[in-house]
Amino acid sequence: MNEDIYAVxxxxxxxxxxxxFRFYTVRVAKRFGITGWVRNLYDGRVEIYAEGRKPNVQxxxxxxxxxxxxxxxxxVVEHWKKIPKxxxxxxSITF
Known part of the structure; x- marks a missing residue:
């Protein structure tokens, strides 16, 4: 069964x-089977790009x-999209 993949x-x-926070994010992502990255922004926020099945991402x-x-x-501001793969x-943590 091919399940839809979402990115946020x-x-x-x-x-x-x-x-x-970034290390916490990596642990949570691994537990939910999420791929992507997390990084600090210069304005004090953290940006996360996450991909996975919709219930896992939620x-x-x-x-x-x-x-x-x-x-x-x-x-937390969310921007969702459906992706093909x-x-x-x-x-991982990125800089």
């Missing part, structure tokens, strides 16, 4: 830099909205 760009605001986002104990997520084989 997330822009996460709040206290999300210098608190282990579960991933719910945990991202919580964040690790040392973080405080105040806002995965573009990444794993999930």
């Amino acid at each position: 760009n997330l822009y996460v605001s709040g206290r999300v830099q210098g608190v282990g 579960g991933f986002i719910e945990e991202i909205k919580v964040g690790p104990p040392s973080a405080h997520v105040s806002n 995965h573009h990444f084989g794993d999930f």
Whole structure:
């Protein structure tokens, strides 16, 4: 069975830099089978590009909205699209 793959760009605001947020994101992505990347932005936000089956991506986002104990997520902006295939084989921190 061929399942649809979705990609989402997330822009996460709040206290999300210098608190282990990117490492937390990698752990959550691996647990949900998500591929893509996470990086800090110069304006203090974190950007995430995530690919996977829609229910997996939705579960991933719910945990991202919580964040690790040392973080405080105040806002998450989501930009979704359906894609024909995965573009990444794993999930990593990028710069």
